[in-house]
Amino acid sequence: MTPSTQVKLLLLALFAFATTTCTADPQNNTPSHEQLAATTTELQTTLDTWREGERITGATMSVYSTKLGQINVASGLTKRSIDPDRFPDDPIAPNQSMFVGDLIHVLVAACIVQLASEESVNLNATIESRFPEIENSGQITIRNLLEHTSGIPVFYTEEFLDVLYEQSPNTSQQTVDVIAVAAEEGSFFPPSTQYGYSKTNFLVLGRIIELVTGNPLEIEIRNRFLDPLDMNDTYLAGRENVPGGTPSGYEYTGPFTDAPTAIDGHVPQVPEISVISAEWASGALVSTTSDIIKLVRAIFENEQYAEIESEMLRVAEYPAQNSGAKKINSGAGVFVWEDDDEPVIGQFGFIYPFSAQFIYWRKSGTVIAVIANEVDSSRNPNSNFQLPIIENLTNKAKNILDAN
Numbered sequence: 001m002t003p004s005t006q007v008k009l010l011l012l013a014l015f016a017f018a019t020t021t022c023t024a025d026p027q028n029n030t031p032s033h034e035q036l037a038a039t040t041t042e043l044q045t046t047l048d049t050w051r052e053g054e055r056i057t058g059a060t061m062s063v064y065s066t067k068l069g070q071i072n073v074a075s076g077l078t079k080r081s082i083d084p085d086r087f088p089d090d091p092i093a094p095n096q097s098m099f100v101g102d103l104i105h106v107l108v109a110a111c112i113v114q115l116a117s118e119e120s121v122n123l124n125a126t127i128e129s130r131f132p133e134i135e136n137s138g139q140i141t142i143r144n145l146l147e148h149t150s151g152i153p154v155f156y157t158e159e160f161l162d163v164l165y166e167q168s169p170n171t172s173q174q175t176v177d178v179i180a181v182a183a184e185e186g187s188f189f190p191p192s193t194q195y196g197y198s199k200t201n202f203l204v205l206g207r208i209i210e211l212v213t214g215n216p217l218e219i220e221i222r223n224r225f226l227d228p229l230d231m232n233d234t235y236l237a238g239r240e241n242v243p244g245g246t247p248s249g250y251e252y253t254g255p256f257t258d259a260p261t262a263i264d265g266h267v268p269q270v271p272e273i274s275v276i277s278a279e280w281a282s283g284a285l286v287s288t289t290s291d292i293i294k295l296v297r298a299i300f301e302n303e304q305y306a307e308i309e310s311e312m313l314r315v316a317e318y319p320a321q322n323s324g325a326k327k328i329n330s331g332a333g334v335f336v337w338e339d340d341d342e343p344v345i346g347q348f349g350f351i352y353p354f355s356a357q358f359i360y361w362r363k364s365g366t367v368i369a370v371i372a373n374e375v376d377s378s379r380n381p382n383s384n385f386q387l388p389i390i391e392n393l394t395n396k397a398k399n400i401l402d403a404n
Contacts, residue, residue, distance in 0.1 A: 031068050039404045040071050043397060047075045050393045051372075057250045057266055058092035059372040061393070062289035064297065065401045066365045072290055078373065079248065080263045097233045097286050098247045098371045099271065100356035101349030104236075104285035106295060106312075107221050108205050109146050109333025113308045114224060116142075120212050123311075130211060131204060133180065135187040142208065144191050145201040146332035147316040153185035154198045155278065164274040172238070172277040179203055188321055195328040196321035199282035202333075206281025217281055229294050234287040238276040242286050246270055249353040249373035266374065269353045276351075283351045289369040296360050296367050300345065312336075312345065348387050355386040359394055366401055368394050 031039075043063065051059045058076035072094035079090040115121045121142060128137040134152060144150040160181045164173070182200040189196060206217045213220055218236040226234050235242045248270040253259060259267045276284050299305045299312070312331040320328045329336045334347050339361065346359040353375040360367045370390050 035404065036068060036071075039068055039400065040073065042400050042404075043071060044073045044075070046396050046400065047073050047393065050396070051075045054372075054389055055252045055266075055376050056372045056374040058096070058374070059370065059393075060092060060094055060096055060098070060289045061368070061370045061397065062094070062293050063369075063397055063401060064293050064365075064367040068401065068404065070290070070293065080250070080266060080268075082263055092373075095233060095288050095290060096371075097235070097242065097244070097288050098249070098356070098373055099237070099283075099349075099351045099354035100285050100287045100292065100371060101279075101283040101351040101354060102199070102202075103287070103292060103347050103349040103356055103358065104281065104283060105202050105333035106299070106347060107225055107285070107333075108202050108209070108217075108281050109312065110299060110305070110308045111209050111217075111220050111224060112142065112146065112205055113311045113332060115209065115212055116311075117307050121208065127204065127208070130208065131179070131183075133183045134204075135183065136191055139191045141191070142205070143332075145205050146311070147330045148195055148197050148201055149192055149316050149318055149330070150198070150201055151187045151189040151191050151194070151196060152198050152200045152204070153182045153188055155179070155182040155200050155203070157181060157185065160278075164272060164278060169272040169274050171274055173274055174277075175203055175207060175280055178278045178280075179207070193318065194321050195316070195318040195330055199279070202282040203280060209281075225295065225298075229298050231287070231291040231294055234285065234291045236280075237271075237284045237286050238273070238280065239284075246276070247286060247354070247373070249375075251353050252374055252376040252378055254378035265378075271351055271354075279351055283349065285349075287371075289371055292356075292358050292369040293367050296345075296358055296369070297365075300360055300362065301365065308332075313343075348390065350386055355390055357387070357390045357394060359398075361398075366398065368397050368401075370394060 047061050058078050060074045062072045064070045074092045074094040076092055077089045078092040078096055081087045081089045116123050123143045124141050126138055127140050131137050140150045155178050209217055209220055218239040248268060250266045251269045252266050255265045257265055261268050300309050312334050315329045315331050315336050317329055334345050337344050343362040344359060349356040354373055356371040358369040370393055
């Protein structure tokens with residue numbers, strides 16, 4: 001179902017369920033039980049308040065600091081009951097697997113950099129021989145794809161959205177066809193002149209991985225990262241079986257919605273088969289906040305992945321498309337900026353109706369990861385609207401960690 005718009009809003013009293021887990025870091029001084037409990041309670045309360053205020057059915061958050069170790073909290077529901085008196089709601093757990101959208105870019109970029117270190121690909125090579133149908137393919141390099149400086153358009157055209165959601169929602173899309181949709185749009189700008197975020201870049205990178213290795217993308221990701229890092233709750237949806245089935249979420253459409261499946265304005269939503277297959281290497285990852293923290297800490301703190309870290313921190317500073325002189329610092333699969341003179345690395349992910357984010361503060365080693373299972377389309381269904389909502393929670397959690 002595509003997003004709907006409501007004029008009137010009504011704050012609803014939501015049934016809230018909260019669960020927490022804590023893991024102290026054995027490499028550092030163990031915090032006192034009282035300190036850990038107080039911080040956990042504060043993080044839990046912050047997550048509860050944020051979720052209820054944003055009308056989100058369920059959310060999870062994991063935080064890591066060198067002082068406190070890792071704390072995992074969850075708030076709300078994974079599934080609402082139409083009759084909670086007879087059939088209880090399903091509370092969300094801290095290890096709940098949900099879609100994390102564009103956070104898969106970190107894994108795809110990491111695979112590409114490893115292949116480059118193995119001399120299987122050249123980051124400065126163009127994509128012309130494999131993708132001649134893409135405009136400017138003779139000038140677009142693999143590094144351009146990693147940094148979103150290729151000029152390749154997004155594949156979510158108005159016509160293709162109609163195919164995905166209305167005409168063929170239960171039909172799997174082939175990646176070559178999805179890339180062709182974007183290729184038909186021409187080019188946003190000449191390569192290496194501007195920054196323009198496009199999921200199509202990572203579809204192309206995913207195909208390069210498969211063409212070079214001869215293996216499906218999910219096999220390469222699993223063998224190189226998921227299994228070695230014990231990311232046991234992470235899967236590439238549409239290519240791998242996800243335990244419990246495809247994660248479902250919600251769309252808040254407002255109290256006056258006429259959707260027959262709505263529960264107090266919350267409409268159940270499961271990403272369409274067409275959308276999952278189209279997103280693939282650009283956004284079809286299912287994971288947990290705890291697994292995301294494992295990945296982030298490994299890449300930026302483990303010497304084994306130093307080459308990947310170096311490439312991700314190799315920032316391309318180009319003016320953002322249609323934004324004048326404003327520049328975006330894009331690394332390989334991530335964004336890099338500064339927070340009070342501290343280098344920060346992050347990524348935001350969205351696949352309707354899920355949103356996710358991680359932020360890593362490089363000097364302090366602090367990591368925060370968040371996943372939410374609902375979008376409020378009564379205000380704004382655009383994914384760009386979800387980013388500041390998630391960031392608001394992340395900033396509050398960071399302040400709590402800094403104070404403790």
